Structure formats: structure tokens, C-alpha cells
Amino acid sequence: MTATHLSTEAFESSITHIAPRTAVFDCDGTLWSGDAGSSFMVWTIETGLLSTEAVNWLNDRYQGYKAGQVSELAICGEMVQVYRGIPEATMRAAAAEFFSTRIEPNIFPELARVIANLQATGTDIWAVSSTNDWVIEEGVRRFNIPANRVLSARVAIENGIVTDKVLDVPTDQGKVDSLRRAGILTPDAVFGNSVHDAAMLAIARQAYPVNPTPALIDRSAAEGWPVYFPASVRPI
Template identity: 65%
Template sequence: MSTSTVELPLRLSTADFHRRVLALDPKVAVFDCDGTLWSGDAGSTFMRWTMQTGLISRERIDWLNERYELYRQGQVNELQICGEMVQVYEGLTVHTLRNAAAAFFSEYVERNIFAEMRELIEQLQDRGTDIWCVSSTNDWVIEEGVKRFNIPANRVLAACVAAQDGVATNKLLDVPTDEGKVASLKRVGIVSPDAVFGNSVHDAAMLAISREAFPVNPSPALIERSAKEAWRIYYPATVAPAQ
């Protein structure tokens, strides 16, 4: 008895990827950030960096380590951990957090920016495309990172807490992940973006509402979803697996 296998989704070259996106002439394009605009997970890396540099207390480090281990075990979900990774900075000034994010991004993430994605965004901006970034990583890191793409903070939807008198509180304002990314976009009036780019299955709901979806550097779960949806996938050169 034969068994069926799921075919891998079509993989685009850089030239075909750029050509396909630009041919859409998108009025609105939406990008995930970690793994999509740059390699790696800036959210969890920033968390570890703030532990190592002493930005947060030993007590909070122990608590967050415990929560993160539960997340790895599947006992804490994606929405919970992404929110807690922002709430843990309660009591620190926004000025301190923005300075920390700037130092962190410059040293650990900037070199991992995908040149092909920066080039694409530049071309879209030249055409007048409205560019938005949606991420479950904290807004301090994401707003700092997308400066490298000339994307303003008012086009960022990221995990964030309220501030009072310039000090971060533990009141969550948004944690865009999974269906929450769609909800965050809807709140700013975006319900059918022309193009959406993401790397994770947590971007799948957002990819699904677009005129055309572009999985970039996709995770195994997103590769599987892409095959089912007939989404073409793309890998920047620095992370491209052998064909």
C-alpha cells in the first residue's frame, strides 16, 4: 500500500521573489520582524541579554526562567509568554528600556538583517507602499530595529505595556501573535493587506488575510502550512538551505 506525502511548496529565487512582490504594486505591505527581516529571535535574545547585564533583578530572572521553561514544555502558551516577557520590565523607565534596546540591537541583531528584505522594502517605499511591522517581540526592540528600514514607530504593532510618568507598568496594551496579529491590524483599519511576509506558523493567520502571502525563511510548521495553501516560500541567502 502506498502512502502519500505532502509536496514541498515552490521556492522562489531572490529575483523571482522581488519581481512577484513588486508586480502586485501593493498599497499596503505587512511584515513580521524576527526571522523575517533579520535572522534569530530578538525577543528571547533581548530577554537573556537583560538578564546577563543585570537590567532586571535576580528575583525576576528566576521567575522568568521558570515561566520560559514551562513555555518550552508547552504549559505556558505563546500569548502568555510574549506578554510576560514585556511585563517583566515593570518599574523601569521607558528611556532606560529604549537605550537598552538600541545597544542590544546594534551589537547583536543588526548584523543579521537580511539585505534582500531591506532592498525590497526600499523599493516598496519608493513606490509609495504603506509599510507596517507586526511582532510579538517588545516594541522597544522592534521600533529600534526597523529604524534600519526607515520604518517609523507609528507603523509598528508590537508587544507593549502602558507607561505612566515615563515608567513601564505591567498593563499589557497589545501582544500581536497568531490571530492577535490580525486583530492588531484590524484596529488600525487594515483588514486585507496586499502583501504579508512572515516566517512562523504564528504569522499564518496574518498571511491568510493578504492578497498574496510570502513566507520568508519559514519554520517547519509554516512550510507545512505553505504547502497546503500553495504559498510560495523564500529564503534570504544567509539562511537558505541547500536544494
């Protein structure tokens, strides 16, 4: 069993046909190529934003994650908690510099066009990501998605300072839970690129795996979800 691959024309035509009132987008790998969450972590280490102690702790945890000893949920939360004690204004400035220099060139123009077309017809657009809110809120500004339509990994801010109190980490079933808390129970269209988006894709009236990982391609074949690859990442 193999997944059906959509051309750009068929992808856009399908979205137009279902005329979604609510559409939900994962971000890393879906709106742009690459993982902005781990890339931001590396960038903040390279630029000296994180202390040596924090870097050593996070490196150990990340190695544990890659070895399967630390869960996706845990590492995504810890990649936000690690910035505790830093002013939020500093984090937002860092996210702005990071996104403009490292991620913005990787935005998929096809997805930018899809979102612009949906917004023009009044679709309510949501962004859901396990990457920190500073990077995601900065990134989706390029798509005219406001911060009040972003569900992302975040911690509490007290007196303008980042704390280690986790408020949300939307990944796997947690993405569905975050959407439900926002009142989104059955979105008309959901777009995602990995198995960590599968639970969210499954609640959609129409699921759109975009730039899917091998594991999500397998899941898509089983579920009958057609997959789409933007031109810059389309397999030969």
C-alpha cells in the same frame, strides 16, 4: 505536496508585479535572522538590567513555555511585563545597544532592499511583532519604518515608568486583530516566517513566507504559498 521555492529574482519580481499599496512584515526571522525577543531577554539578564527576583520568575515561566505549559500569547506578554518598574528611557537605551550589537548584523539585505523599493513607490509599510516595542521600534528604524507603523507587544507607561498593564501582544490571530484595529483589513502583501504569522498571511492578497519554519513550510504547501529563503539562511 511541497511548497514552491522562489529565487531572489522571482521573489522580487512577484512583489513588483502585484504593486502592493499596503505591505505587512513580521520582524524576527523575517527581516533578520534569530529571535530578538528571547535574545533581548537573555541579554538583559546578562547585563544585570533585571533583578534576581525577576530573572527567577521569568526563567520559570520560560521553561514552562518551552515545555508547552505556558502559551505563546502569555509568554510574549510576560516578556514585556517583567520590566515593570524600570524607566522607559532605560529600556529604549538598552534596546538600542542590544539591537546594534546583537541583531543588526543579521538583517537580511534582500528584505531591506524589498522594503526600500516598496517605499520608493509609495507602499504603506507596517511591522507586526510579538517582540516588545522597544526592540522592534529600534530595529525597524534601519528600514525607515516609523513607530506609528509598528504593532508590537507593549505595556502601558505611567510617569515614564514601565508597568505590567498589557496593551497588546500581536501573535497568531492577535496579529490580524491588531491590524484590523489599525484599519488594515486585507493587506496586499504579508511577509512572515512562522506558524504564528499564518493567520496574518492568510488575509493577504499575496502571502510571502520568508525563511519559513518547517511548520510554516507545511502550511505554505497546503495553501499554495511560495516560500523564499534569503541567501544567508538558504537550505543547501
